[in-house]
Amino acid sequence: MKEFLEASNLEIAKEPPWTHSASCGYIWDYVEAEKILAFECRVFKPDNLCYFFVGRPAYKRNEIHSPGDWEYPLVFVMRFGIAPKIKRIFPFDSGAFVDQRFPTYLTMFDVNRFDISGDQRNIGRLISLVYKTPQLYFERRPVGQEELRREHELTPRHREIEAVAKLARENATPEMDDRAAAIEVSVGEDVPILPENLLGIVIPDQYELERELFDRLKQMTTFIETYRHLPSTLHGYHARIVDCVDRIYKRAGIVL
Template sequence: MNKLIRFLDRNSVTKSAKLPLIHTTAAHNIENIVDTQNIQASLCDVYKTDRLNYFFVGRPAYKGYSGSETAQYWELPCCFIFDFDVVENPKRIYPFDSGAFANTKYPHYINCLKREQFEISGLDGAVSKLIGAFFGNTRSYFKMESKDRIDFEREFSLTAFDAEIKALHRLSKHDSTKGFDDRRFTIEMQKEGDLNLTVHRPLAVIAPAIYFDDPVFRNHVQNVWGAQPIGYKTHQLSINAYYGEIYTHVEYFLEQMGVI
């Protein structure tokens, strides 16, 4: 039992509600996803032998290519929003982007610790307990508004031997954008293998609006997948300029679901 599981297991943590899972990919992958009816897994740079799909809990936090030049619509993010239980047996769950941790993009105060101490897939209700412990509720988690440090340490009677827990809480408060961003405390869930969309249908699909101008694709999203199509307008902007708008769409969708 690692340090984070032990912390979540030993304390009387009030579980949060469940948030949907969000898978983000480049929009040019939409055609293949529709044709195959699968979100296909790929070999991972960090876990070399695993074919994985990555999901983030409640936030569209994945960032792919991020150049500064004007982006074409097919380069832009497309988000698939799923019910939380779509990943029945997660391969791994981390409270942050494990790739950023592996590439030492986080501050030394947490990167000096062992990544394995933060993997929580072995704990029942781990995600709800994690959100409840560090944020209190799902809306605070979505807004990245973690509990006050002093209150947090007092609530759970943390000692000098709880370095991993203190480091994780500090990471949630870290306001520097150099080298890392909202992925610093967005819960990552890994699924081994492809996700079959004929079995696990999305709740919503967020993509550049031009895709939903195609009646065949729009019909597929609405009537084959039973999902809500959510389009966003494109401009002469870099990819980074779109993340805020996507967050706004996700926030509104989660509010309509009543989960934040």
Template structure:
């Protein structure tokens, strides 16, 4: 059965209500927007993060970001390329300088709709029954509840002793996905990284505090140079021709973690 966005009834709020009752952590991490070097040029020319096309899941132009981690993977993540502009470029956003998101989910909504989480869902469970209150506070509280500390969140080490009320099916499913993620061959950190979706463009300044780029783009005056000239901290990873974008995921995560340390966002 194809996964649905909504059923023909009001969206359920069991998970959202639970998260709304959680305490806020003492500090928050930044937000990550994962794109490519090619689209980074478009962002620089517009001086804002914007969507060049409609989202294939929700059918409108949307900007996606993740809380803390850079969890997004493109459909070409495992395809070798000798074009540096096809490789990941990540912008680190100050959560206090972004507009209010339109949607927040506890996971990558695209991975959900692709069926990657189906082992932990009823066939009829729709995406929007997992919708959270659309603000950064929901994402921060959810991550803190399941991982307790930023260090455990980075290492994807959830608290395995949590339990959900039997009647809160959405929380039960989400909790089991988060627990299974570190040991599953089907799940990765997309299942436990909160996603924030914006229906308006995000200004490059003052929202973007840092960027992570392939070294050849970081050193280019028209890419890394323009970012640095806007007061944005630029960090680079060593890129090799005919490699795969997915090969740099952990290098990028280490650089982001260092950026959070520099910005005082590590918790």
């Protein structure tokens, strides 16, 4: 897949900002360290990795039906002039792949065959291939199968590309959700939270009660979007945090 992207004449679409999702319980650790912290990865052991999704969050926790306040999603929206050193890039959540949350038409292949790292421009090429534009990627509106095959002259040897595009077209399920169609970037070190790199933060509204914490967050970024804490499953908050990220883009003048 990587070889196809790099040998193609695909337009290199503008790369959207990156998002890092975590449980709110980590917010004090991140603020104190002024870094997004890398943790030991259960998929690519023994690497310590910090994970991002390009453009929109794809919250990675397993479903919880009665989550505690500290388990709700927190999102950092980042835009780098010079990106941190990338370890791997996948067109989906690699953890969900390894956990067999995706259909067998994808997981029959080795996960490393989908790693497109080595050239960061492959993110833009992948967006152009499967979605055409960053906005359509953000909205999860991929191209149709026949259009993809016709425009790029795909043959049976391009089976990994067809599998990724099919996965993007599939309707979300409890097993797959939005992790099936979000580009994942992993970094092998802590990532400093610098004002020039931090676009905004998404956090539940009850954290506004933590005045000292919230004041620190406002020193870090102008754009803080909160969402209401209502009875819901953990995955029930996903659409809300995506809307919050979209509002941050609009407030910051980001056009995808």
